[in-house]
Amino acid sequence: MILAAGRGERMRPLTDRTPKPLLPVGGKPLIVWHVERLRAAGFSHLVVNHAHLGAQIEAVLGNGGAFGVSIEYSREASALETAGGIATALPLIRGAAFAVVNGDIYTEYDFGRLADPLARLAAGHDQAHLVMVDNPPQHPRGDFVLDNERVKSGEQSAETQPRLTFSGIGVYRRTLFADVRPGEKAPLAPLLRQAMDAARVSGEHYTGRWTDVGTPARLAALDEELRRHAA
Template sequence: MKAMILAAGLGTRMRPLTDHCPKPLLRAGGRPLIDFHLAKLAAAGVSEVVVNCSWLAEQVQSYLSSANCYGLDIHLSREEQPLETAGGIVQALPYLDSGDDAPFLLVNGDVWTDIDFSQLLNCQPQAAHLVLIANPPHHPSGDFSLTEAGLVTEDDLGSRYTFSGISVWRPSMFRGLAHGPRALKPLMQSAIASGGLSGELFTGHWWDIGTPQRLADLDDFLSASPQAADSTPKVP
């Protein structure tokens, strides 16, 4: 399975940290955030990864070119302006779509998690599959519910969960879409309407690095939890 890391955001909520450093290269536990994903994807058996970038793209490109990226074949999809999630996927689709509609793994570049990506590599969703988590303090109302059959719905079934930023998608969901900025939520809603959006609940560690304070909190957590910080090899 191929994978894509979403790394093209402007990081406006992370300023001033992102004034001169793109968000994926901010450090926690002594490593750039994107490095955790690259290491875990390689460890899971992924060999080909697409990374989109926009803000301070030269730094992302330089890092991916010079770092020891775990033997991964990395394609850079550069956006002159951020295209939002779905728009970025549409632009990168030639790297992700082999023509047989084999699903690909999609990971937000601004989350940290100890999920084992290998558990998703055999996922064969009808349209897409979302990894959900218990609602964090900054998003108490959640995004979706899960039916007993494992389908994602926007209906309130008594327990609502938050989308983790980790998912598996069929390339056919993006074929034929016009290039340009495009959000992912409408495609999720379309998949829900067709009964093709499945999901699972992840109960391990997960952080949304949306503010400087959350980055600092993650750094403290990793500093206090060497096993979590060192669970995958480091690069220089």
């Protein structure tokens, strides 16, 4: 699943007429980078949720045939936050476990690495698997602690253990969203913390290229970097 329903307030005025996942970097929209990399990793069925200017996303991606995948859409009248969006889209999602990526990040992460977590979660081990990254300048305190491939909240860990930032890439078991009502807003963090308290969240540390494209300045810098790298 690709999460593409956010309004992108910090990206205004760019997002007044263009949904954030369609903003171009390196010659193509952010979301197209995801679709192509997911396809290369062997994912053939994608679900995209959208709200703000969602018709534009459907016009660009269509049914996915042009990218070698099939795409279905979960349409939200207004953004339902991460857990609410996922719970609402569950009827379109196949399997006991599934991968999710934020549509407003850029990364060169190899989604093929999620095969093992997908199999493990589908077999009933753990509720979530999170890809963690080094803390970016705009988020120096990080989110969670990664300790021997287990993700813990700060409350569970010693103060000396460094925190990392959640990348927006994860694998989840359907049962994680059992108490979330489809169509209602719900954040993801409380569900993850509850699963962490039960020691049911694994993780990995990705040190490759990753950018949270949260401001026009970051978008422009990333675009320049990718174009320079491709030259």
